[in-house]
Amino acid sequence: MRHLLGLKNMSAAELQSLLDTALAFREIVDRPVKKVPTLRGKAVITLFYENSTRTRTSFEMAAKIMSAEAINIAVGQSSVAKGESLKDTLQTLQSLRADCIVIRHPMSGSAEFAANILHIPVINAGDGRHEHPTQGLLDMLTIRQAKGDLSGLVVSIVGDITHSRVARSNIWGLTAMGASVRLVGPPTLMPADAEKLPVTVHSNLLEGLEGADVVNVLRLQTERQEAGLLPSLREYSRLFGINHKSLACAKPDVLVLHPGPMNRGVEISSEVADGKYGLHSAMEEQVTNGIAVRMAALYTLMGANIPPVVDA
Ligand code: ASP
Numbered sequence: 001m002r003h004l005l006g007l008k009n010m011s012a013a014e015l016q017s018l019l020d021t022a023l024a025f026r027e028i029v030d031r032p033v034k035k036v037p038t039l040r041g042k043a044v045i046t047l048f049y050e051n052s053t054r055t056r057t058s059f060e061m062a063a064k065i066m067s068a069e070a071i072n073i074a075v076g077q078s079s080v081a082k083g084e085s086l087k088d089t090l091q092t093l094q095s096l097r098a099d100c101i102v103i104r105h106p107m108s109g110s111a112e113f114a115a116n117i118l119h120i121p122v123i124n125a126g127d128g129r130h131e132h133p134t135q136g137l138l139d140m141l142t143i144r145q146a147k148g149d150l151s152g153l154v155v156s157i158v159g160d161i162t163h164s165r166v167a168r169s170n171i172w173g174l175t176a177m178g179a180s181v182r183l184v185g186p187p188t189l190m191p192a193d194a195e196k197l198p199v200t201v202h203s204n205l206l207e208g209l210e211g212a213d214v215v216n217v218l219r220l221q222t223e224r225q226e227a228g229l230l231p232s233l234r235e236y237s238r239l240f241g242i243n244h245k246s247l248a249c250a251k252p253d254v255l256v257l258h259p260g261p262m263n264r265g266v267e268i269s270s271e272v273a274d275g276k277y278g279l280h281s282a283m284e285e286q287v288t289n290g291i292a293v294r295m296a297a298l299y300t301l302m303g304a305n306i307p308p309v310v311d312a
Contacts, residue, residue, distance in 0.1 A: 003115040003122045004297050006131035007173040015140070015176055022141050022289070022296035028065060029291045039068035039303050045098040047073045047089070048125065049080070049105045054260055054287055055125050055134070059102050062294035066303075068099075090114050100302050103127075121301035129163050129224060135259050136169025138293040140177065142286050143214055146255045151178030156208050156250070158184040158242060159218035159267050162191045163225060166259045170216060171197055184208030185240060188229040205240050212250040216257040217242045217268045233266050243269035244277045256281045 001014065028036055044063040048056050056072065063070035073093070075081075080089060086105070093101055103114050104125040111124030111131075126132040144150055155174050161167045161183050171181050181199045183190065194201045202208030209215060220236070230236045247254055256272055256279060264270045275281040 001300055003111075003124075004133050004301065005111045005115060005122065005124045007133050007136045007169045007176070008131065010172070010176060012176050012178070015137070015173055018137055018293070018296050018300060019141050019144060021300060022137065022292040023145075025295040025299070026141075026289065026292035028295070029288060034065045035067065036065065037067045038299060039063065039066040042068040042099040042302055043071060043097060044068050044100045044102065044298060044302075045071045045073060045093050045096075046102045046125070047075070047093065047104075049075050049103075050126065052104060052125070054290055055104065055132075058287070058290040059123075059125065059134075059294045059298075061291050062298055065291070066295060066298065068298065068302075071098075086110065086113070087117060090118055094118050094120055100298060123297055123301065126165050129165050129168070129221075131169045131172075132165040132259075133169050133173075134290065134293050134297055135166050136173040137297075138286055138290045139166075139170055139216060139257055139259070140173050141289045141293055142257060142282050143174075143179075143255060145285070145289075146280065146282060147213060149178075150174060153179045153213040154182065154211060155179050155214040155216060156182045156184050156202075156212040157216045157218065158205070158208065158240060160189045160220045160225070161185050161194070161218070162189050163221035164218045166216075167218060171199055175199075182208050182212070186230070186236070205246055206249045209246060209249040212254060214255045214257065215242060215247065215250060216259075219259070219261060219263055220267060237266050241265075241267060241269065242272055244271055244279060247272065247279065253280065257286060258283050260287070 046056055046059050060070040100121045102123045102125050103111050106128050108128035108130035110127045115122040157167050174181050175198045183199050184202045187203055262268055272279055
């Protein structure tokens with residue numbers, strides 16, 4: 001593996017290996033002293049053209065736990081604000097001797113563009129509505145920890161599917177591992193090519209949740225939506241909001257995921273988000289697993305010849 005651009009076309013064995021590596025790293029994340037020398041001397045640069053809390057911070061933590069240098073480019077204060085192109089920016093970071101570039105950009109295909117012009121590894125931290133592979137992997141790791149095997153599980157992804165890179169990475173990763181994926185949402189938020197994806201499509205929430213093992217709730221991506229796709233947020237919440245009543249259709253031990261940031265009271269109720277009524281909401285686990293998955297990605301691309309888990 002030279003880059004991590006998406007989960008599409010990755011084999012079950014490749015996904016399994018990344019998840020196993022992440023699980024080994026999770027033990028380090030939970031230590032009181034989180035430091036191993038695995039990537040000492042390497043420099044990881046994060047280049048985010050879109051906002052982020054979880055992804056950017058966890059890449060930085062992942063790099064630092066493994067003793068790599070983590071450098072964040074604040075795009076608004078960089079020469080991007082003077083009009084420097086993406087290509088020139090990437091080449092500059094490579095000349096600064098970055099060993100890996102983590103990129104988030106609003107343009108679908110931007111990470112692949114970076115990989116095509118650079119000779120160092122590139123990790124896609126979200127490219128437009130295309131893919132967000134480390135989010136897909138951390139969702140899979142969280143499900144695997146709660147449910148054991150991914151194979152045979154029914155996972156309902158609910159909400160703004162069209163604009164969600166998280167949905168796409170989940171679809172490819174989960175189906176490669178043998179899970180069944182349902183897409184649930186209003187037709188206006190369903191991709192035009194949904195019928196060609198390895199999923200079933202549901203415009204009725206309760207039908208889409210029936211007997212589900214896992215529900216992955218998506219944020220409404222208002223920054224990517226054109227006007228008029230939804231009558232109102234209240235209407236959306238009434239028809240597609242995940243609350244303890246709608247979850248009664250799913251399996252009693254349903255696991256609830258959300259990639260964050262959440263719009264409480266819109267796509268998910270606070271009760272569900274906070275795990276009331278005995279519900280299993282895994283958002284905090286997802287965030288912590290995000291560090292382990294990003295350690296696995298950095299290690300696989302930069303240090304696979306170094307033993308992964310080194311005693312503190
Ligand atoms: N944080 C995720 C992403 O960047 C999900 C979201 O923003 O809704 O795609």
